[in-house]
Amino acid sequence: MARPVFGRVRPAGEAGSPRVTHLDRDRALVEEARRDPASFDALYRRYLAQVYSYAYYELGDHHEAEDATERTFLAALANLDRFEERARPADGEGASTFRVWLFRIARNVVANQRRGRRRHPQAPIEAAALVADPLDIEGGVATRDEAAAAWRAVGRLPADRRRAVVLRFVEEMSTAEIAGVLGRSEGAVRVLIHRALRTVARELGRSGRPR
Amino acid sequence: MTLFEREGSEVEALLTDRYLERVLARATGGEAAGPFDPLLNPILRDAAETLRRDLVRVHPSFRFEERLASRLADAAAALRMPAAAGAEGGVVSIGALSGASGRDDDAYLFDDDGELERRELSRPLLIGGALTSAALSLAGAAWVAWRTRPARRGSAMVRAARAVREARLAAAHVGRLD
Numbered sequence: 001m002a003r004p005v006f007g008r009v010r011p012a013g014e015a016g017s018p019r020v021t022h023l024d025r026d027r028a029l030v031e032e033a034r035r036d037p038a039s040f041d042a043l044y045r046r047y048l049a050q051v052y053s054y055a056y057y058e059l060g061d062h063h064e065a066e067d068a069t070e071r072t073f074l075a076a077l078a079n080l081d082r083f084e085e086r087a088r089p090a091d092g093e094g095a096s097t098f099r100v101w102l103f104r105i106a107r108n109v110v111a112n113q114r115r116g117r118r119r120h121p122q123a124p125i126e127a128a129a130l131v132a133d134p135l136d137i138e139g140g141v142a143t144r145d146e147a148a149a150a151w152r153a154v155g156r157l158p159a160d161r162r163r164a165v166v167l168r169f170v171e172e173m174s175t176a177e178i179a180g181v182l183g184r185s186e187g188a189v190r191v192l193i194h195r196a197l198r199t200v201a202r203e204l205g206r207s208g209r210p211r
Numbered sequence: 212m213t214l215f216e217r218e219g220s221e222v223e224a225l226l227t228d229r230y231l232e233r234v235l236a237r238a239t240g241g242e243a244a245g246p247f248d249p250l251l252n253p254i255l256r257d258a259a260e261t262l263r264r265d266l267v268r269v270h271p272s273f274r275f276e277e278r279l280a281s282r283l284a285d286a287a288a289a290l291r292m293p294a295a296a297g298a299e300g301g302v303v304s305i306g307a308l309s310g311a312s313g314r315d316d317d318a319y320l321f322d323d324d325g326e327l328e329r330r331e332l333s334r335p336l337l338i339g340g341a342l343t344s345a346a347l348s349l350a351g352a353a354w355v356a357w358r359t360r361p362a363r364r365g366s367a368m369v370r371a372a373r374a375v376r377e378a379r380l381a382a383a384h385v386g387r388l389d
Contacts, residue, residue, distance in 0.1 A: 037287035044283055052271040066275050073279065077286055150265035169266045172235050175228055187221070193231070194224035194255075201258035 024085045026098040033080055040077050047099065048073075050171050051106050057166045058110045060155075068113050072106040100180035103171075107163070107181060153203035154196075160184075161196035168193055226251045227259070234263055 024030070026043065033040040048069070055068035076083075083101050154165055160182065167178045175193075179186045230251050 037290040038284060040283060040287055041280060044280060048276060048279075049268055049270045053268045056269045057266075062271075065269075066271060069271065069275075070279050070282070073283060074286060077283055077290070146261075147265040147267075150261055154262070154266065165262065166266070168231060168235075169262045170268055174232075187224075190224040190228045191221065194220070194227045197227060197255045197258045197262075200262065201254045204258060204261060205254070 024097050027085060030080070030083065030085070030098055033077075037077065037080075040080070043076075043098070044073055047102055050099075051102065053170055054103065054106055054166060055110055057154075057170060058163070059113060064113060068106065068109045071109045071113075072102065075105050075109070076102055097180070099173075100177050103167070103181040104183075149204060150200070153200045156203065157196050157199060161192050161199070164189055164192040165196045165200075223252065223255075227255055230256065231259060234259060 026046075029039070029042050029046070033043060051072050052065055052069045055072075056062065056065035059065050059068060083098060085097050154162055157165065163182060164178055167173045167181060168175075173181070175186045175189050178184075179189045182189065184192070
């Protein structure tokens with residue numbers, strides 16, 4: 001899917017040709033929200049499912065995920081003036097430092113919530129049942145079983161590897177974005193995901209998978 | 212782990228990363244850049260495919276989405292109020308911004324060094340500009356009332372004493388003229 005890219009043409013350097021530097025793809029929305037806080041709604045709609053999904057994978061409970069999502073967006077709105085765009089050309093097209101900033105808030109909200117949690121996390125099988133196609137009964141059972149196995153395997157990973165995997169596969173973030181969210185180097189994120197995949201492969205192999 | 216093993220692991224991590232870039236690009240409709248690297252362990256490739264397929268994004272309920280949108284709209288309106296009432300006060304009404312379910316009023320942010328920072332969101336529900344304006348208005352009203360009060364007013368006793376004093380002064384003045 002093509003994503004809007006904002007660019008700025010820098011004056012020609014010594015090399016001669018002007019260069020286009022990619023800017024944060026959320027720049028226009030962020031600036032609008034700073035001018036008029038009511039415009040924050042567009043950013044909210046864009047990232048709601050992502051933040052909620054991240055919180056749900058981390059907390060395993062819909063109510064807690066809703067709480068975490070709400071806190072995240074309220075904090076982001078209240079502190080939007082503190083956000084600094086740090087897009088780099090290396091981040092590539094479609095990069096959003098706003099998304100990284102938002103997820104850093106989400107990560108801390110979730111971490112705080114985990115410390116004070118009262119509810120037990122939902123079993124992965126229940127969660128997988130929620131996402132299976134309700135109309136495909138026969139296929140749905142198989143899908144649920146397979147998804148539950150994958151969710152279980154991911155759920156057993158150490159926290160930092162699990163977060164990296166969720167950000168990579170669910171949120172489809174680049175390595176650079178994940179590094180920004182987790183406060184790690186890109187190399188460290190690559191190793192985290194690689195190790196996580198090895199562990200998941202072992203787990204799935206034990207349960208008769210991968211397919 | 213020996214140096215050789217560590218380097219081998221890092222190379223494999225890099226290969227995995229490149230593979231995932233292609234897998235995710237394909238999933239989002241982008242171009243898959245060429246054939247997959249045959250050097251990548253097929254077990255890792257299968258695990259990556261499995262996770263890509265099974266780790267789906269979970270959406271919140273529509274009711275929750277609209278409820279939070281409404282709450283954010285209230286908070287946004289509260290953020291806009293100081294500008295309307297005189298932003299020079301600089302104190303923001305954040306009543307609507309206290310945490311979900313009213314359990315915790317802190318937001319969790321990072322400072323410039325990337326360190327965790329707690330920032331209080333629950334502030335006094337005051338609007339500085341309006342407060343200052345009201346105080347000035349009260350002071351102004353009192354000053355105007357003091358300036359415009361009738362010069363000669365008071366109780367009957369005060370008026371009588373004042374009349375006697377004025378009569379005496381007048382009599383003395385007349386006596387001096389005589």
